[in-house]
Amino acid sequence: MTEAFRVCSTCRTPIAYGAKYFRCSVSTCNQKRTALYFCSVPCWDAHVPDARHRDAWAEEVVAPSGPSPETPAVRKIVGAKPAETAAAAPSAEDDADILVVVSRFKKYVADRSGMNTSAGVMPLLSKHLRALADRAIREAEANGRKTVLDRDVEEAVRRFGRAP
Numbered sequence: 001m002t003e004a005f006r007v008c009s010t011c012r013t014p015i016a017y018g019a020k021y022f023r024c025s026v027s028t029c030n031q032k033r034t035a036l037y038f039c040s041v042p043c044w045d046a047h048v049p050d051a052r053h054r055d056a057w058a059e060e061v062v063a064p065s066g067p068s069p070e071t072p073a074v075r076k077i078v079g080a081k082p083a084e085t086a087a088a089a090p091s092a093e094d095d096a097d098i099l100v101v102v103s104r105f106k107k108y109v110a111d112r113s114g115m116n117t118s119a120g121v122m123p124l125l126s127k128h129l130r131a132l133a134d135r136a137i138r139e140a141e142a143n144g145r146k147t148v149l150d151r152d153v154e155e156a157v158r159r160f161g162r163a164p
């Protein structure tokens, strides 16, 4: 392998074809012409103060296997195959509807496990929160209330594990 896929935007280490690398979750760091590539999470970390991101995280990506133009294997792909789009890959619209405090969620996971959290987790969590909220709303309605109470959420959680 003579040619590398890219070099790390921070430390200039070559990223080989087929190797794992990290990219920034922030879209401006992934614009086609100015995209950033990182060999490691610390290298990604290093660009965050300069970029002044508020909520950002590193995404693990696998570089294409060779120089041929193919789509890189990304865990979370926006605008994937239509069949998958609805279920897994969040659309831009879903992205705007993140209901969790991303930085706190990521901190919780990191504090407990030292793990990173992939960007694809947030839309999924938000989807579950919406489903939970919808159930809680129906509970409140069924009880003739115009306020969703904690007990509605508890009831929604109880039913959440069962068939929808």
Ligand SMILES: [Zn+2]
Residues within 6 Å of the ligand: 008, 009, 010, 011, 012, 013, 038, 039, 040, 043
């Ligand atoms: Zn690096």
Ligand SMILES: [Zn+2]
Residues within 6 Å of the ligand: 024, 025, 026, 029, 047, 048, 051, 053, 056
């Ligand atoms: Zn960035």
